[in-house]
Amino acid sequence: MSLTDLADLTNDFVDPTAYADEERFHAACRVLRREHPVVRVESERYRPFWAITRHADVLEVERDDEHFRNSPRPLLVPAAMEARAEANGAGQMLRTLIHMDDPDHKAFRGITSSWFLPGRVRSLEDRVRELAVGYIDHLADLGGSCDFVQEVAVGFPLHVILSILGLPKEDFPKILQLTTEAFGSDDEELTRSADPQERMLVMLEFFQYFVALTADRRANPTDDLASVIANATIDGQLLNDFDAASYYVIIATAGHDTTSSSIAGGLEALLRHPDQLARLRDDPSLGANAVEEMIRWVTPVKEFMRTATEDRVVGGETIAAGDAVYLAYLSANRDEDAFEDPFRFDVGRPDNKQVAFGHGVHFCLGAHLARLELRVFFEELLARVDDLQLAGEPSRSATVFVGGMKHLPVSYRMR
Numbered sequence: 204m205s206l207t208d209l210a211d212l213t214n215d216f217v218d219p220t221a222y223a224d225e226e227r228f229h230a231a232c233r234v235l236r237r238e239h240p241v242v243r244v245e246s247e248r249y250r251p252f253w254a255i256t257r258h259a260d261v262l263e264v265e266r267d268d269e270h271f272r273n274s275p276r277p278l279l280v281p282a283a284m285e286a287r288a289e290a291n292g293a294g295q296m297l298r299t300l301i302h303m304d305d306p307d308h309k310a311f312r313g314i315t316s317s318w319f320l321p322g323r324v325r326s327l328e329d330r331v332r333e334l335a336v337g338y339i340d341h342l343a344d345l346g347g348s349c350d351f352v353q354e355v356a357v358g359f360p361l362h363v364i365l366s367i368l369g370l371p372k373e374d375f376p377k378i379l380q381l382t383t384e385a386f387g388s389d390d391e392e393l394t395r396s397a398d399p400q401e402r403m404l405v406m407l408e409f410f411q412y413f414v415a416l417t418a419d420r421r422a423n424p425t426d427d428l429a430s431v432i433a434n435a436t437i438d439g440q441l442l443n444d445f446d447a448a449s450y451y452v453i454i455a456t457a458g459h460d461t462t463s464s465s466i467a468g469g470l471e472a473l474l475r476h477p478d479q480l481a482r483l484r485d486d487p488s489l490g491a492n493a494v495e496e497m498i499r500w501v502t503p504v505k506e507f508m509r510t511a512t513e514d515r516v517v518g519g520e521t522i523a524a525g526d527a528v529y530l531a532y533l534s535a536n537r538d539e540d541a542f543e544d545p546f547r548f549d550v551g552r553p554d555n556k557q558v559a560f561g562h563g564v565h566f567c568l569g570a571h572l573a574r575l576e577l578r579v580f581f582e583e584l585l586a587r588v589d590d591l592q593l594a595g596e597p598s599r600s601a602t603v604f605v606g607g608m609k610h611l612p613v614s615y616r617m618r
């Protein structure tokens with residue numbers, strides 16, 4: 204393979220449109236997993252990094268949080284944006300769990316971890332099912348065809364997480380708009396503006412909203428998750444406005460956008476594999492397995508990054524101290540060495556070791572909630588809707604971080 208060919212393959216990691224064309228992305232990663240599983244990526248837009256494409260190597264890095272740290276580069280951010288932040292003394296735009304390492308990470312995660320434990324999440328099932336039923340009712344009102352993403356997939360998980368936070372329903376459209384603009388900044392249809400300064404205003408509006416929420420919950424505490432965050436203390440001190448607002452942002456955005464992508468992408472996979480749709484409909488006990496397969500198939504979080512604290516060898520390559528690595532989750536979840544026939548969508552896939560939630564100390568805080576939402580939603584959907592079919596060509600968002608389906612035209616018949 205020539206250097207030019209290799210550069211063409213690795214360019215997909217930094218090209219948002221590659222994630223909107225998964226056939227192209229997966230074709231590149233097949234070659235890289237086989238020939239260059241740990242590969243240096245050079246780009247005009249981003250500072251250099253090493254892309255980790257194999258499942259085993261991704262797990263190795265995730266497990267070694269001592270030598271691969273989240274800070275200072277937890278995400279793939281354009282070099283110009285990083286330079287602007289440093290020049291302005293702004294540092295990070297957010298300081299969330301994904302930006303932290305221990306001991307801060309452990310302390311901040313502990314603030315809300317009990318809310319997302321399996322037992323606590325199971326207690327939410329009745330409420331989650333009630334909301335799912337409401338969105339299936341909405342499908343009935345739409346008369347047999349709709350854009351499933353816009354009418355159902357983005358709304359249901361948003362309603363769930365913002366209900367847990369305790370936010371008023373009238374604020375949901377604002378949070379949805381800001382989340383869409385934040386995660387869709389690389390997509391011409393979804394972004395607020397091509398101007399980086401305009402994009403920064405999205406974060407500013409988030410912060411203004413959540414700073415006001417913090418003040419309100421401190422003055423008038425309730426029994427919701429927003430009050431837990433607002434009144435939490437670390438070393439005896441309340442969180443400052445920046446840390447509190449950052450916490451709300453990650454809960455509100457990651458708590459719904461990733462799940463909405465999994466629901467929409469999961470339905471698209473079922474529609475493109477009608478034998479699996481029929482299998483799941485006929486055997487609802489496959490629900491938990493089907494959820495894991497949908498999450499593997501979609502992998503809504505495309506990457507996180509780590510920085511080596513000392514020289515380490517991964518996949519036969521030496522990662523120098525200070526170098527960044529890019530954990531290519533979408534590639535790892537199609538690794539032929541980790542999954543039998545990985546490009547087969549199988550709702551009964553046994554021993555599914557998908558890494559879409561990450562691994563180790565940074566394993567997704569809301570994983571159990573996401574699994575519950577998907578299982579319950581598809582139980583209700585398949586119990587009441589027949590003749591589900593694609594009614595047009597779906598489209599995916601252009602992104603280098605979080606994304607999935609942005610349009611999924613479907614037709615159906617209610618029972």
